Amino acid sequence: MRAMVYRGPYRVRVEEKDMPKIEHPNDAIVRVTRAAICGSDLHLYHGIMTDLRVGHTFGHEFIGIVEQVGSSVQNLKRGDKVMVPFNIYCGSCFFCARGLWSNCSNVNPNATAVGAIYGYSHTTGGYDGGQAEYVRVPFADVGPMIIPDDIEDEDALMLTDACSTGYFGAQLADIEQGDTVVVFGAGPVGLFAAQSSWLMGAGRVIVVDHIDYRLDKARTFAHAETYNFVEYDDIVVEMKKTTDNVGADRVIDAVGAEADGSLLQHATGAKLKLQGGSPIALNWAIDSARKGGTVSVMGVYGPVPSAIKFGDAVNKGLTLRMNQAPVKRQWPRLFEHIRNGYLKPSDIITHRIPLDEIAEGYHMFSSKLDNCIKTVVIPPSAA
Amino acid sequence: MTNVDDRPGGPGRGGYPAEKSEPRETIEELKARIPGWGADLDPADRPAFPREQSLESGAHWDIPDLQPELVPRERSIEHKFLPPVFGTAQPLKGLSGMIRAYAYDRFSEGRVAHWMLLVLGDRVDVVESRFTALAQLKPDNIITETGILAEFKRDGIGSRFGRNRTDTKHMWLDPVIVAGPTVLLGWVAFRVIRRLAKG
Ligand SMILES: NC(=O)c1ccc[n+]([C@@H]2O[C@H](COP(=O)([O-])OP(=O)(O)OC[C@H]3O[C@@H](n4cnc5c(N)ncnc54)[C@H](O)[C@@H]3O)[C@@H](O)[C@H]2O)c1
Ligand SMILES: [Zn+2]
Ligand SMILES: [Zn+2]
Numbered sequence: 001m002r003a004m005v006y007r008g009p010y011r012v013r014v015e016e017k018d019m020p021k022i023e024h025p026n027d028a029i030v031r032v033t034r035a036a037i038c039g040s041d042l043h044l045y046h047g048i049m050t051d052l053r054v055g056h057t058f059g060h061e062f063i064g065i066v067e068q069v070g071s072s073v074q075n076l077k078r079g080d081k082v083m084v085p086f087n088i089y090c091g092s093c094f095f096c097a098r099g100l101w102s103n104c105s106n107v108n109p110n111a112t113a114v115g116a117i118y119g120y121s122h123t124t125g126g127y128d129g130g131q132a133e134y135v136r137v138p139f140a141d142v143g144p145m146i147i148p149d150d151i152e153d154e155d156a157l158m159l160t161d162a163c164s165t166g167y168f169g170a171q172l173a174d175i176e177q178g179d180t181v182v183v184f185g186a187g188p189v190g191l192f193a194a195q196s197s198w199l200m201g202a203g204r205v206i207v208v209d210h211i212d213y214r215l216d217k218a219r220t221f222a223h224a225e226t227y228n229f230v231e232y233d234d235i236v237v238e239m240k241k242t243t244d245n246v247g248a249d250r251v252i253d254a255v256g257a258e259a260d261g262s263l264l265q266h267a268t269g270a271k272l273k274l275q276g277g278s279p280i281a282l283n284w285a286i287d288s289a290r291k292g293g294t295v296s297v298m299g300v301y302g303p304v305p306s307a308i309k310f311g312d313a314v315n316k317g318l319t320l321r322m323n324q325a326p327v328k329r330q331w332p333r334l335f336e337h338i339r340n341g342y343l344k345p346s347d348i349i350t351h352r353i354p355l356d357e358i359a360e361g362y363h364m365f366s367s368k369l370d371n372c373i374k375t376v377v378i379p380p381s382a383a
Numbered sequence: 384m385t386n387v388d389d390r391p392g393g394p395g396r397g398g399y400p401a402e403k404s405e406p407r408e409t410i411e412e413l414k415a416r417i418p419g420w421g422a423d424l425d426p427a428d429r430p431a432f433p434r435e436q437s438l439e440s441g442a443h444w445d446i447p448d449l450q451p452e453l454v455p456r457e458r459s460i461e462h463k464f465l466p467p468v469f470g471t472a473q474p475l476k477g478l479s480g481m482i483r484a485y486a487y488d489r490f491s492e493g494r495v496a497h498w499m500l501l502v503l504g505d506r507v508d509v510v511e512s513r514f515t516a517l518a519q520l521k522p523d524n525i526i527t528e529t530g531i532l533a534e535f536k537r538d539g540i541g542s543r544f545g546r547n548r549t550d551t552k553h554m555w556l557d558p559v560i561v562a563g564p565t566v567l568l569g570w571v572a573f574r575v576i577r578r579l580a581k582g
Contacts, residue, residue, distance in 0.1 A: 008509035010561045011528040024450040024468055050501040053473035054512035091442030098435040106447055109458035109469045113492050126470030138468050142441040171431040178406055198417045201424040203406050210549045223417050230547045244404045260549050271556050303498050333430045342419025363530030370537035
């Protein structure tokens with residue numbers, strides 16, 4: 001089969017790879033019909049995630065057709081069209097039993113601090129991902145769901161991560177009616193978080209980034225006010241000014257480990273890997289929040305310590321909430337929002353490319369060329 | 384000295400009131416402007432709450448069947464045992480495999496050494512893989528693998544300049560990261576060969 005593989009920082013190629021096999025009675029093999037590239041994949045692409053092995057296939061956002069099922073699979077059969085949450089989880093361990101579906105203990109030998117994710121290095125379990133023609137899907141009775149007839153494929157694809165994660169991030173922000181919400185990052189996660197903040201009853205939604213076309217999208221798609229932080233000497237002061245110097249009630253970090261805005265922090269955190277990621281956006285979030293406010297962290301950070309301004313968070317009495325999103329928990333409610341016309345997740349897609357052109361797709365997304373926000377990848381067998 | 388009325392934060396004196404700032408838009412205005420505004424106002428409609436709850440997951444086992452361990456599988460020393468299910472992609476091999484195995488066997492996830500060794504393993508893996516790819520006659524191609532041609536097809540220049548984006552300031556670092564190791568290796572190889580040639 002054809003599959004994208006990692007060849008080193010900033011380098012990927014498409015290779016002929018062995019077909020995945022059923023390795024456990026509850027496995028399924030899914031033939032991928034659509035996959036997407038996520039901002040999280042950039043942390044892999046840039047070589048920031050640990051234990052990332054050459055030959056690894058990325059891709060944790062995908063939908064497809066069930067090709068084969070293991071002997072204990074009850075809920076799926078060959079030919080079913082499924083959407084697969086980015087999290088791999090057993091459904092039965094201590095954490096899964098409590099609904100912490102992104103924090104499963106039964107699926108990742110390499111680390112106890114993180115659950116398992118498709119195509120996201122060995123630190124999240126060593127599973128090859130879905131930017132390929134076929135993928136092994138463990139716990140087929142737990143993770144995947146048959147795509148409802150009235151949900152379009154590309155909307156379902158966006159629910160496997162970005163849309164559900166943004167929606168989850170807005171929920172973690174504890175938004176109450178009339179709150180002012182600031183979202184750092186106008187990538188897919190930030191845009192969906194901004195859109196979702198309105199559903200929770202926000203009175204103002206402000207999106208901060210430095211990429212103009214993404215800020216345009218924040219205004220049109222997410223109906224938000226926007227700030228390009230490059231245009232201001234100090235974006236935190238700007239956030240204070242616009243909130244009568246009180247600060248924002250709720251702040252969402254949808255940037256993560258590769259935040260820009262300080263060359264020193266970016267270089268030490270994102271390029272030289274001396275920190276677990278560049279903490280600029282998270283620190284801006286902490287500084288922009290009002291005392292007693294909430295900071296919801298959707299951005300992903302590495303396992304090595306980062307220079308986070310924890311003292312300010314303590315002194316301000318902030319509530320910090322965060323997790324990998326347990327995306328499947330969000331689906332039933334998101335289906336309703338899509339059916340009601342409140343959300344149209346696929347509106348965020350800007351590019352559709354064949355799997356064989358994925359190296360250029362990564363370069364485009366990483367360098368933010370051609371107004372790229374979300375890229376969908378089409379395997380040859382689905383074209 | 385700055386004049387008291389020219390202070391950076393704004394002029395004058397004052398006190399912070401108890402009330403929230405005046406809303407910029409009324410609820411009616413928000414509802415008219417934003418599809419679905421307030422649909423999830425009631426926390427009971429928010430699927431993420433309460434964070435911990437017992438939900439139907441689809442699992443029909445207490446403990447999952449154990450996936451056979453066909454190749455010895457490295458694991459964090461913070462685990463009690465090898466979990467029932469695991470990824471089998473890219474098993475450990477070569478020098479990078481030894482470094483990674485040592486990181487797993489010796490240090491917990493709480494130790495920076497664990498992660499730094501894994502980072503080292505990643506870098507060594509890249510170098511090893513360059514050579515194995517050559518040996519397998521599937522050499523790495525820096526042009527196609529970096530996708531650099533997207534610069535021409537996707538308007539690299541127009542996308543970057545005159546657009547107020549700040550990441551252009553550290554763009555120069557990227558080629559250093561991509562080509563640096565290759566250049567370094569080449570230089571070392573060159574020195575070794577020259578020394579050998581000189582006898
Ligand atoms: N928690 C989860 O479950 C989960 C799931 C998916 C993605 N993520 C993470 O969410 C983050 C965003 O994902 P994405 O797909 O939207 O990525 P993306 O790379 O498309 O978006 C990130 C955006 O942040 C902007 N940015 C950089 N520095 C900034 C700063 N200092 N202030 C404001 N904006 C800044 C960038 O210009 C970019 O537009 C990533 O870290 C990703 O790994 C987390
Ligand atoms: Zn993702
Ligand atoms: Zn579990």
